[in-house]
Amino acid sequence: MSSEQNLSADVVIVGSGVAGSSIANELARAGISVIVLEAGPRVDRQHFVENFRNLENKPSYQGPFPAVPWAQHPPDQQTPNEYLHTSGPDAEAYQQVYLRMMGGTTWHWAGCAWRYLPSDFELKTRYGQGRDWALKYDDLEPFYYQAEVMMGVCGPDPAVEDLGSPRKQVYPMDALPISYAAQQFRKLISEKTPWRVVHEPQARNTRPYDRRPTCEGHNNCMPICPIGAMYNGSYSVYDAEAAGAKFIPNAVVYKIERDSANKRVTALHYFDPDKGSHRVTGKYFVIAAHCIETAKLLLVSADEQSPEGVANSSGHVGRNMMDHTGVQVTFISGGEAWWPGRGPLETNVIDNFRDGPWRNERGAYLVHMVDDNQVDLATQLAISKGYVGRELEEQIRYLASHTVRLFSHNEGLADPDNRLTLNKTKKDMLGIPHPDVYYKLPEYTVRSCENTREVFRQMIGLMHGTDEQWTPGYFPQDHPAGSTIMGVDPKDSVVDGHCRTHDHDNLFIASSSVFSSVGTGNITLTVAALALRVADTLKKELIHA
């Protein structure tokens, strides 16, 4: 069945997460017509909060966000998985989760809003590893600030605490005061090690900002902030709609139509939940559908003109999959009661390992001391140990107040063999194949993780820790990148420095999929900055045209 509607706009965007919605907002405010096609449903915050409170397995980040059958997403990080099928020596290290919903995956991010370091964009030039980006830090700096203002990022005064990414303006909001647990952690690291603990820049309100309230410390940034003190993509959706952009939920794009020369995209085709097909025409098109779904869509769109997939003359669509594969340890501190879980989840970071001369041999990383409420975990543990009554209550209080969790973001590296392909047998209800990912952790990252483990062992010793439990192997940090990699050479990259595809003049990609290296900071702020730069390019071309 085909739609009789005539859907058309200057710019048609796939995906309503932070990238797609912020581009839509910028363009709509400039008077440019925009249609955003979102595969998943529109759901209000209150329903996610209700789902969370009724969820027995509270640590499940995906739990409050059940997928709809026409826009599946990974239900959890288990291998094998019902949707994202991973294979290879480190299959479990690439078991990412993300959301296909209006507003995107930032419904359950922690608000960590790092700028990348200048060196992150020049990894090959400076360290002989991986790839350089087709842009420099200075190209992105104005858009980093624009993204920080859009999201409402709080952070330290650079004159007091320089995070290594040069700034022309201070953060839009003052840094978040860190918890007592984080204060003690910072004191310990400062006094006993050569390292430092810094305030993590966060898209979280330390004062009323952009019609949203100040953070109240509900300790539930992931999976859902109950009051909207933390930015997420839904706010850019609301702003874009107010400016005139049209968002269509439950619109699953399955084909990218091009002209006879295969140089320009002419339309997108999407299925509604009943598999009715609709065609949307436009002048420019942006795929902003998350790293995994963006590559999947380009591959699904393969046809006679582009048998290996759209924008894929290089053969690099779906390759170079990266992540901040992490190391994690939990233990019981022998010191005073820190009571993690008071305030936001992630507020402090050891940033000494983000860059250094050793980066020519092993990847960089950063360390989080996670500030999450351990009461439920402590209760389950104490019950399983056989305690009841008063003794159980003693144990719960002790374990909840003394559990410490450390984890790291370790730098991945672009390797074409780490590849996303289409599953040959498993399809969703619309007949669209599930994604497969083959993953082998680069030796560069393995060496980085070994270094992290040694650092963690030192920290456990400093805290007189006992009962340490290491997450076996490596665990995914849900920061996938690289599947439509950026580069200057169309033979080995998919997009140029402006995120325009080499193959199609009017097709852009706004996603972590364009990252040429993955650095150490959480990826969202860089995704937003790249997206705002795409919006800037589109505005110039459309308005001047």
Add this chain to the structure above:
Amino acid sequence: MKGYIMRKERGSQPLCLWHVSPNAMRLSRLLRMSRRDTLLAGMSAALAGSIGVAVAQDQQPSDQRSSNTEDLPVEEFMALSRRLTDRAELDQRIGDALCAGIVHGNAARAEQIHALHDLLTKGNFASASEFAHAAETQDKAYKDVVHEIMTGWYRGVADGKVVVYRSALMFDITKDAVYPKTYASGGPFYWTAKPPEVAVPTGQPAMSPSKFVVEPT
């Protein structure tokens, strides 16, 4: 398309499948474990010294479950609960719901609750620990029943479902330091203040340890 709600049938609430209960969604995955699930699986064993049996029980077929609330051993359940929590008073309404959930999850629990109550009334147990130890000594299967009663009151969970969240006892005993997630009310930047100190526990486990299954993230 088969099995999903079609356009004509969806009416004015067409796209609300996201609204299904997350509890229902997780039941089929209750016993699955991943690497991350094993993160703390060894912690309880390490702390307690050995590995016992899994806490989680297979779900019972629905035709074996008790659905008649009048048949529930609620008063016996409440007496057991008071003894096992060392508390003189517990909320009757929460107890009703926990008892119903536990028996719904495993119909055999009704008889086990009755038997445990017999043990309780025939003995003279001065503490939860004394009673739990005696229960496990009499029948190893009673340990699982005690675990479910503890899980019900302290976590607010029965039959894999949330019965109460904020009112779970684990939050009552930690309310001087932390809030249930999504329910903070400490005022601006409350988290910067020093929380209470906690003494090293001196009590001992009453029963043998069990394997601890961390649920998947």
